[in-house]
Amino acid sequence: MHEMMVAQSLMAIISNEAAKHDAKPVVARISCGMLNSINDEALCFAFEAIAKDTLYEDLKFQIEHKPIRARCETCKVEFEIELSRPECPCGSEKFELLADAPLILEEIDFQTD
Amino acid sequence: MEKVDIGKRILRENEKYAFENIMFLAERKKLCLNMISSPGSGKTTILTRTIDELKGKLRIGVIEGDIQTDLDAERIRATEAPVVQINTEGACHLSAPQISAALKRLPVEDLDLIFIENVGNLVCPSAFELGESGKIVVLSVAEGDDKPAKYPAIFAKSKVLLINKIDLLDGGHVDFDIERAKADARRLNKAIEILPISAKTGEGMGNWYDRLEKWVKNSRL
Ligand SMILES: Nc1nc2c(ncn2[C@@H]2O[C@H](COP(=O)(O)OP(=O)(O)OP(=O)(O)O)[C@@H](O)[C@H]2O)c(=O)[nH]1
Numbered sequence: 645m646h647e648m649m650v651a652q653s654l655m656a657i658i659s660n661e662a663a664k665h666d667a668k669p670v671v672a673r674i675s676c677g678m679l680n681s682i683n684d685e686a687l688c689f690a691f692e693a694i695a696k697d698t699l700y701e702d703l704k705f706q707i708e709h710k711p712i713r714a715r716c717e718t719c720k721v722e723f724e725i726e727l728s729r730p731e732c733p734c735g736s737e738k739f740e741l742l743a744d745a746p747l748i749l750e751e752i753d754f755q756t757d
Numbered sequence: 758m759e760k761v762d763i764g765k766r767i768l769r770e771n772e773k774y775a776f777e778n779i780m781f782l783a784e785r786k787k788l789c790l791n792m793i794s795s796p797g798s799g800k801t802t803i804l805t806r807t808i809d810e811l812k813g814k815l816r817i818g819v820i821e822g823d824i825q826t827d828l829d830a831e832r833i834r835a836t837e838a839p840v841v842q843i844n845t846e847g848a849c850h851l852s853a854p855q856i857s858a859a860l861k862r863l864p865v866e867d868l869d870l871i872f873i874e875n876v877g878n879l880v881c882p883s884a885f886e887l888g889e890s891g892k893i894v895v896l897s898v899a900e901g902d903d904k905p906a907k908y909p910a911i912f913a914k915s916k917v918l919l920i921n922k923i924d925l926l927d928g929g930h931v932d933f934d935i936e937r938a939k940a941d942a943r944r945l946n947k948a949i950e951i952l953p954i955s956a957k958t959g960e961g962m963g964n965w966y967d968r969l970e971k972w973v974k975n976s977r978l
């Protein structure tokens with residue numbers, strides 16, 4: 645459940661942005677690489693727990709998991725890798741994992757009425 | 758509805774401290790290794806044996822992460838190595854600010870090598886950079902040879918994989934295909950060094966000590 649600390653960091657950034665824009669955030673879009681091991685349900689659950697009875701309790705998350713990319717040493721092609729079946733489309737098992745995407749708060753939708 | 762572009766790294770607070778820790782260690786040319794495994798794989802046993810057997814060769818200090826107790830810190834203290842205890846109070850991983858505070862409580866100048874024993878968990882600790890020089894993942898044979906395939910993140914990020922409790926393989930008490938575990942780990946991480954050991958009998962520990970001594974030497978350059 646490292647999602648709890650992620651939720652706390654998110655709350656800090658979101659409340660700061662809400663103050664800057666003087667508006668209520670409704671949707672937050674997040675992206676992360678697979679190696680961040682983020683579980684959507686666990687993250688939403690953790691956020692709900694800390695956002696209860698605040699301006700943010702109805703905030704919805706949209707979480708995009710970016711696939712890990714790898715470069716094949718046999719055919720030199722870059723491809724999206726599935727960790728459950730780590731091989732290049734060419735069949736080769738010789739490849740190098742490329743850097744995993746960090747956890748990013750990409751966008752917030754604010755209420756405008 | 759107004760859409761606003763944010764583009765901020767969510768763990769930037771942790772990353773900021775991790776970077777401070779990197780600088781702190783680099784200025785002093787100290788090696789710091791973050792040890793990660795499931796509960797009970799043998800992290801503390803490996804550490805106490807390593808400290809005892811490298812006495813007079815490497816001066817080792819330990820940062821002990823534990824959810825609640827100080828049992829592991831006590832075991833380290835019995836070796837007379839300096840140890841700082843961090844209670845995470847429920848959290849399943851250590852974070853960089855905790856390491857930053859702990860480093861200030863260790864006699865770092867008098868040490869060659871600092872080990873961090875992370876909280877027993879194969880998933881969460883791998884998502885938090887601490888500013889360490891490298892991650893060491895420990896997998897014991899009783900856990901099964903499918904763990905690199907099932908928990909890829911930590912194997913993809915570690916410099917060394919210690920396959921512990923190989924003494925259990927002898928009597929045929931556990932089915933663990935070392936070659937399969939090695940192949941799966943290497944598929945995720947070509948550069949990972951894999952050392953089969955038994956912290957109980959001492960088998961294979963010599964290779965681990967050689968690795969550590971070489972690493973410490975390189976970090977002094
Ligand atoms: N047979 C055998 N037992 C071992 C070996 N290494 C550790 N153990 C035993 O495994 C158990 C757990 O060891 P610990 O060193 O406490 O494991 P840990 O990873 O520090 O555990 P946590 O800190 O709770 O996550 C103890 O009973 C050890 O004696 C080994 O190489 N062989």
Ligand SMILES: [Mg+2]
Binds near residue numbers: 800801802829874
């Ligand atoms: Mg322990």
Ligand SMILES: [Zn+2]
Binds near residue numbers: 720721735736
């Ligand atoms: Zn290929």
